[in-house]
Amino acid sequence: MERLFLAISWVIFGEVAHESRRWWYGPSGPGTPTPNIRASGSETMGQMGERVLEADCASCAGLCCVAPAFAKSSDFAIDKAPNTPCPNLGGDFRCTIHERLVDDGFCGCVVFDCFGAGQRITQETFGGLSWREKPEMLGILPIMRQLHELMWLLTEALRLDAAERVRPKLRDALAQIDHLAGGTPAELRALDVGALRSRVNPLLQKASHLARAGTKRADYRGAQLIGRRMRGADLRGASFRGALLIGADLRGADLRRADFTGADLRGADLRGADLTDVLFLTASQLRAAITDP
Numbered sequence: 001m002e003r004l005f006l007a008i009s010w011v012i013f014g015e016v017a018h019e020s021r022r023w024w025y026g027p028s029g030p031g032t033p034t035p036n037i038r039a040s041g042s043e044t045m046g047q048m049g050e051r052v053l054e055a056d057c058a059s060c061a062g063l064c065c066v067a068p069a070f071a072k073s074s075d076f077a078i079d080k081a082p083n084t085p086c087p088n089l090g091g092d093f094r095c096t097i098h099e100r101l102v103d104d105g106f107c108g109c110v111v112f113d114c115f116g117a118g119q120r121i122t123q124e125t126f127g128g129l130s131w132r133e134k135p136e137m138l139g140i141l142p143i144m145r146q147l148h149e150l151m152w153l154l155t156e157a158l159r160l161d162a163a164e165r166v167r168p169k170l171r172d173a174l175a176q177i178d179h180l181a182g183g184t185p186a187e188l189r190a191l192d193v194g195a196l197r198s199r200v201n202p203l204l205q206k207a208s209h210l211a212r213a214g215t216k217r218a219d220y221r222g223a224q225l226i227g228r229r230m231r232g233a234d235l236r237g238a239s240f241r242g243a244l245l246i247g248a249d250l251r252g253a254d255l256r257r258a259d260f261t262g263a264d265l266r267g268a269d270l271r272g273a274d275l276t277d278v279l280f281l282t283a284s285q286l287r288a289a290i291t292d293p
């Protein structure tokens, strides 16, 4: 269980898109395969065109390998001060140990997801420069990551057929956040992301509620379910929003249409679970869990 708690230094990346609990993230880092998540243009993004909400490390200056602090643990093999390059970061901003991150004790690096914030800061906010020339870009990462995470959640909500009646509001919120994310560094620094999240969360919860209609909608929001045995349980439409599911046994559970917004799934065993139409489950959450090969 030690491994599950010692990497909290990543809270530098800020609060999650729900209530007040905080995410734990490690950096996937340059060269890490990106999750298959993409805001797919016209249908979900209205008039904005396509906005990529997945990491494109090749277009980034390795921001997540520099900005955060690491606490030496079973997730990170070293201590690292904030705004200091990880010693494994190459001069080309690629991870030099990418192929053996887990073996070398950097499990935390495997599960980070910046939702495309890194390359947006590098390419758009700072016009292709790096933190070497513009160290202030490092402080923008937690802000932009939260904005992009919200955009990812809104994009997911827009995909839900049952949430059709809140779609205009979802689309407006998405456009607004995307616009804000395109601001100057000073404008980004001045943003009250918490207030934005407070405005968006009810919309997301409404969409989730609609999408889970017809199920028991069991409420595990914010629940402490660390190590909980739920093997084979009927959890259709359950809300695990912000729940701590660290090390939980969910093998063979029926999780269809369950809402996993911000749930901490580190070490949760999802083998054999039915994840059909599951809501707001990110690729990084899945990487943190135990899943079928």
Ligand code: SF4
Pocket: 027, 028, 029, 030, 064, 065, 066, 086, 087, 088, 089, 090, 094, 095, 096, 097, 098, 101, 106, 109
């Ligand atoms: S080991 Fe260092 S360089 Fe590699 S992904 Fe992790 S933080 Fe980045």
Ligand code: SF4
Pocket: 027, 028, 029, 030, 031, 055, 056, 057, 058, 060, 061, 062, 063, 064, 065, 112, 113, 114, 115, 116, 117, 118, 119
């Ligand atoms: S900040 Fe994002 S895009 Fe940049 S290296 Fe990290 S994961 Fe990749």
